[in-house]
Amino acid sequence: MQHPILVVGHRQGIGRAITEHLLQQGHSVLGISRQAVDFSHPNLDSRLSAAADVRTEDLPEVLSGVVYAPGSINLKPFRGLKPADFQADFQQNALDAVHVLQCAEKALKAGHGAVVLFSTVAVSQGMPFHASVAMAKGAVEGLTRSLAAEWAPNVRVNAIAPSLTDTPLANKLLGNEARAQAAAERHPLKRVGHVDDIAEVAIMLLQSNWISGEVLGVNGGMGRLRIS
Numbered sequence: 001m002q003h004p005i006l007v008v009g010h011r012q013g014i015g016r017a018i019t020e021h022l023l024q025q026g027h028s029v030l031g032i033s034r035q036a037v038d039f040s041h042p043n044l045d046s047r048l049s050a051a052a053d054v055r056t057e058d059l060p061e062v063l064s065g066v067v068y069a070p071g072s073i074n075l076k077p078f079r080g081l082k083p084a085d086f087q088a089d090f091q092q093n094a095l096d097a098v099h100v101l102q103c104a105e106k107a108l109k110a111g112h113g114a115v116v117l118f119s120t121v122a123v124s125q126g127m128p129f130h131a132s133v134a135m136a137k138g139a140v141e142g143l144t145r146s147l148a149a150e151w152a153p154n155v156r157v158n159a160i161a162p163s164l165t166d167t168p169l170a171n172k173l174l175g176n177e178a179r180a181q182a183a184a185e186r187h188p189l190k191r192v193g194h195v196d197d198i199a200e201v202a203i204m205l206l207q208s209n210w211i212s213g214e215v216l217g218v219n220g221g222m223g224r225l226r227i228s
């Protein structure tokens, strides 16, 4: 990947792990987050911006990849979800990703780049209290396949659908020992995800030449296995 990779959401969590892996491999990263990052690297250009405020003219003319990592886990009983909850989740997970990709389209095509988006295991597995995020991420999965078809063969587009992964976003769900243990036990592989589990797959999707339109489950076995 000879041109920069745009990582939206590089300050923390999975986006940060992807950024660190890319930098370790010698790639250049343009990182965008709303708050300042507490790390630097000669090959990292960190910018402060919300995804919705990204502008084409601020991006390089050629990109080898785009990773869109912002997301939400707002779990509520269905009756407690207001239209504003659905709208906020849809905006952050789906529409802001669309905006970034529309800004990056020309540069991605110039660089024969690859896109990595994020869904969740809760799209393919029905889980209580996930209605809003599962709807928004379902849209991301549809976007992944549509855009992969529309931009082939120039640009590859894939998504990762993680299960619970230890990041600041998941803190509410993993915040105490009992919860963390119960979450680990629910997974056939008996642990929750580590950011590197997800980052390694993201790097593979950025670099592979013959995968497009896929939503890869990275989920400790939650996607396919039933062991009790």
Ligand SMILES: NC(=O)c1ccc[n+]([C@@H]2O[C@H](COP(=O)([O-])OP(=O)(O)OC[C@H]3O[C@@H](n4cnc5c(N)ncnc54)[C@H](OP(=O)(O)O)[C@@H]3O)[C@@H](O)[C@H]2O)c1
Residues within 6 Å of the ligand: 008, 009, 010, 011, 012, 013, 014, 015, 016, 032, 033, 034, 035, 036, 049, 050, 051, 052, 068, 069, 070, 071, 072, 073, 092, 096, 118, 119, 120, 121, 161, 162, 163, 164, 165, 166, 167, 168, 169, 170
């Ligand atoms: N962690 C999990 O258990 C889990 C499970 C399933 C799916 N996922 C998905 O995986 C992806 C990564 O999750 P994560 O756990 O790493 O999330 P995270 O810990 O909340 O990190 C999100 C990153 O995105 C940035 N960000 C958030 N909103 C933004 C915006 N509007 N514009 C620009 N940057 C923004 C944040 O930095 P700033 O706050 O500085 O902007 C941060 O760097 C998400 O799409 C999430 O839905 C995560």
